[in-house]
Amino acid sequence: MSDPARITLPATRESLAGLRAGDEVLLSGTVFTARDATHVRLAAELARTGALPYALAGETLFYAGPTPPAAGRPVGSVGPTTAKRMDAWTPRLLEAGIVATVGKGARSEAVRRAHAESGAVYFAAVGGAAALLATHVRSAETVAYADLGTEALVRMELVDFPAFVAIDACGTDLYAAAPTEWRVSQR
């Protein structure tokens, strides 16, 4: 395996177009945490105004709900939550300008297709590695929805946050391909 690609966020779709499903990456720069309840509110604002709120167009969503600050870090632990729960909203959000998402687990066929159509990229981080991943978070600042607690919209600055390309801009899905590749390799 080659060295991980270093990705700076926010990124343009053009700059992510060369990534391929299965590539290892290190993410640095800005992401916004958004999970279940956050998506309900973002989708409502998008429906009302026709645009993403909080200047989210061009940004990356990180499906995560961190633990409170600890060990001198802005969050104690933070890792990806199951992305599939956000699938109902994702095609509309990619269309409205979200460029990339970070989560874990396989996604729907509609979401895979939306990546091919929009040129967005889905990154997978390792679920269950939240103490390690929190050491790659430099800052965390609540932008909106503070009443949602861990589900608030939080701007995080990442430094060399390890992830894999799970769905690339062509719509190739690592979760679909990897088990088959492994089984074939064992024959």
Add this chain to the structure above:
Amino acid sequence: MPDARSIADAVKRAVAEAAVTLRPDVEAALRDAIESEPSERARHVLSQLLENARIAARDAVPLCQDTGTVWVWVELGADERLPAGLQAAVDGAVATAYSENALRMSVVRDALFDRTNTGDNTPTFLDVTQRPGTGATVHVMLKGAGSDNASALVMLDPSAGEDGVIDAVVRAVEAKATGACPPLIVGVGVGGTFDTVAKLAKKALLAPLSVANADSRVAAFEQRLLEAVNATGIGPAGLGGRTTALGVRVLTGPAHIAALPVAVNLGCCAMRSATVEVLG
């Protein structure tokens, strides 16, 4: 006699410990898995998980940001009385442990009609049963939703037999394992009734991976299940490889003459549980 306070104190300590400490049997299984894992990507994932355990223990931060719902199972000695006020005392212990240890509050008031966070991670999901003797055995599990959401329950015809159970388990794993944070611990319950088989599967997750089942029939069946699950190729983090599961644990029990209930409760790679004895 174990009173509500002594059980609550045990719960409070167990929550704090389990949230930041990887079970030794799980850590040992991860180390073994790296040695036998042919996929380089899978080895990278497994090494992140071992490094995660090291950082969590060193910095006393949660292994996973999903510090879960809390399940407390009190096995009360048959010679003891049920302590008064147990649910309230355990809820108090959980609220204090979550606040003091900066754990995440992850419980809403009502699943359908009021998804407002309760703010203190209560109520605790509490079970009390009897076992022989005195004192109480207190089991505590912090269960993340990623793995619980990927669980399954099916009522098979008895004619389905062992092969039918294996098929049900593999189907459950293939359906949703990528969101359940593999490598998994697969808890399988077989028997009981519709409502109790799920609890059997959950209890199976408490059994250490390092100790083979004393019943050779169960041990052999667990091995068959593990081989079937690891033949899927789903692998660590669902990104391909041999180690889809670190282990399978099975609990069986009596059932109706017409029934073969099967429940699969998936446990994640940061499986968090602890068992504490409270003396009589």
